[in-house]
Amino acid sequence: YTALEVERMVNATGPTAGEVVLKNGEKPKAVGIIHCIGSRDENTNRYCSRVCCMYSLKLAHLIKEKTDADVYNSYIDIRAPGKAFEEFYNRVAEEGTHFVRGKVADIYPTSDGNGRLTVQVEDTLLGKVRKIPLDMVVLAVGLESQTDAQDIRRLFNITCSTEGFF
Numbered sequence: 001y002t003a004l005e006v007e008r009m010v011n012a013t014g015p016t017a018g019e020v021v022l023k024n025g026e027k028p029k030a031v032g033i034i035h036c037i038g039s040r041d042e043n044t045n046r047y048c049s050r051v052c053c054m055y056s057l058k059l060a061h062l063i064k065e066k067t068d069a070d071v072y073n074s075y076i077d078i079r080a081p082g083k084a085f086e087e088f089y090n091r092v093a094e095e096g097t098h099f100v101r102g103k104v105a106d107i108y109p110t111s112d113g114n115g116r117l118t119v120q121v122e123d124t125l126l127g128k129v130r131k132i133p134l135d136m137v138v139l140a141v142g143l144e145s146q147t148d149a150q151d152i153r154r155l156f157n158i159t160c161s162t163e164g165f166f
Contacts, residue, residue, distance in 0.1 A: 003033075003055055003140050010062045020066045020136075024115075027067045028135035032119045033060055034104050035075040039142025047163045049142040053079045056140040057089055060097045063138075072098045072132055074121050100132070101125045107137055 001009075012018040022028055033056045038044045053075065060071045078099070080089045093099065106120040110133050119132045145164025146152070153160040160166055 001136065001138050003052075003059060003138055006059055006063070006138050007055070010059070010066065018066070020063050020069075022135060026135075028063075028069045029067075030070045030072070030116075030132075030134045031063050031067070031136045031138065032072045032074060032117075032132060032134040033138045033140060034119070035073065035140045036103070037139040037141045038144070040076055045142055045144065045163070047142075048079060050079065052140040052142060054082070054085060054088075056138075057092045057097075059138060061088075061092050061095065064092075064095055064097060069135070070098065071096075072100055072119070072134070074100045074102060074104050074119065076101075076103060100130065105129075 006020070008014045009016050009020060010018055020027060035052055035056055036048075039047065039049045039052065056073060056075075057080075060073055063069060064071050078089060080086050100121055100123050102122040102124045104119055104121045107117055108120075110116040110118050117134050117137055119134055119137060121130055121132065122128075123130045143165075149160055149164040149166070153166065158166055
C-alpha cells in the first residue's frame with residue numbers, strides 16, 4: 001500500500017470505515033512502513049520530502065492503535081524538526097513501534113506460501129541484514145513537484161526551490 005492508501009483506510013469515512021485490514025479482510029499482525037520511497041536516492045529524487053517521517057510515524061501510531069500489530073519503520077534518518085515532533089517520535093517508540101535504521105533492499109513473498117511478505121533490510125545500528133516477515137507493507141512515498149511548477153512560478157512571480165516546490 002502507499003501511505004496515501006493507508007491514510008484513506010484509517011479514515012472513518014474511508015472504504016473500510018477506519019479499520020486497518022488486508023485485502024482478505026483480516027487485520028494485519030505485522031506491518032512494515034518503509035520511508036524515503038522515491039526520495040534521498042541518486043536514481044530518483046536526491047532531496048528529502050520533509051514530511052514523510054512524520055506521516056509515517058502518524059500511520060505507525062494509528063495502525064498500532066487500531067490493530068495492535070507489530071509495526072516496523074525502516075528509515076534512513078528520522079527527521080522530526082517541528083514543534084513537538086521529537087516528542088511524538090518518542091511516544092510512538094514507547095508504544096512499541098520497532099525502528100530499523102537502514103534502506104530496504106528487497107521485498108518478496110515468504111517461502112512458506114502463506115501470503116506474507118519478507119522485507120530485507122540492512123540494519124545499520126545492529127550491523128546485520130534482517131529479514132522481517134510482514135502481513136502489510138506501507139510505502140512512504142516522497143513528494144514531487146508538479147511538472148508545470150516553473151510556469152506557475154513565473155506567472156505569479158514567486159520563488160521556487162530547485163526541486164520545484166514553492
